C-alpha cells in the first residue's frame with residue numbers, strides 16, 4: 282500500500298510537487314522500488330536512516346505492518362519536527378495509541394485506503410482527533426486524493442464497505458468461477474470467464490453513469506434467464522449474507538480498536 286501512495290504522489294509525469302522521499306525496510310525492496318519509481322528511496326540499515334528522513338519531513342506516512350507501526354513511530358519520534366504530520370495506514374492501530382507514541386507537537390492521523398488505491402481508484406477513510414487543524418486535514422486529504430477519493434465517514438463502518446468490499450467481490454468472482462467449472466468449462470476458462478465478466482460489468486457500470494440497481498433491472502427482466510438466476514440468488518439469501526458480512530467486518534474493526542485502546546477515540 283505504501284508503494285501505491287508513493288505512485289499516486291509521484292503521478293504519471295513524475296513531478297516532484299510533494300518532494301517525496303521514501304524509506305524501506307530492506308535493501309532489496311529499496312532497489313526494486315528505485316527501479317520502478319523515479320524517487321529517492323533508501324533502506325533502513327543503509328545510512329542515512331529513517332530518523333534523518335523524519336527530521337526533514339513535513340508529513341510522514343507510515344505503511345508498515347500494524348504490529349510494527351508503534352515501534353517505528355517511537356523510533357523516529359525524537360527526530361520529528363514540531364508541527365509535522367504523521368499518518369498511519371494501519372488497520373487496528375488507534376489514534377490514541379499513535380498519539381501516545383508521538384511527540385505532543387506532532388499531529389497524528391489515520392488513513393484507511395482500500396486496494397483500489399493501487400490503480401488510483403481507491404477509497405480512503407481519514408481519521409483524526411477533533412483538535413486536528415482543518416489545514417492539516419485538508420493537506421492529508423489531498424495526499425490521498427492522488428490515489429482515489431477520500432471519505433470522512435466513521436472508519437469502522439467505512440472499512441466494512443470499502444475496506445472489505447474488494448474481498449466480497451473476489452469471493453463472488455471465485456464462486457462464479459466454480460459455477461463455470463460445474464457447467465463444463467476447464468479451470469482456466471472458468472477463472473478467466475468469471476473474472477472478465479465481473480471486470481467488464483464494473484467497467485460498464487462506471488461508463489454508463491447509471492446505478493447498479495438500474496443496470497440490474499434492465500438486465501434481469503422476465504422472461505430472461507438472468508431474472509431466473511437473480512431470483513435464485515435472492516431466494517438463497519445473498520442479500521442477508523452481504524448484510525451479515527458487512528456487520529461482521531464492522532464488528533471486528535470495532536473489536537480490534539477496543540482491544541488496542543479500551544477507552545480512547547479511534
Ligand SMILES: NC(=O)c1ccc[n+]([C@@H]2O[C@H](COP(=O)([O-])OP(=O)(O)OC[C@H]3O[C@@H](n4cnc5c(N)ncnc54)[C@H](OP(=O)(O)O)[C@@H]3O)[C@@H](O)[C@H]2O)c1
Nearest residue numbers: 282283306307310344345346347349370371372394395396
Ligand atoms: N494492503 C491494503 O489493501 C491495505 C489497506 C488499508 C490499510 N493497509 C495498511 O497499510 C499498511 C501496509 O500494508 P501492506 O499490505 O502494504 O503491508 P506489507 O506489504 O505487509 O508491508 C509493507 C512494508 O512493510 C515493510 N516491513 C515489513 N516488516 C517490517 C518491519 N519489521 N519493520 C519495518 N518495515 C517492515 C515491508 O518492507 P520490506 O519489503 O522492505 O521488507 C513491506 O514492504 C498496513 O499497516 C496495513 O494494515 C493496507
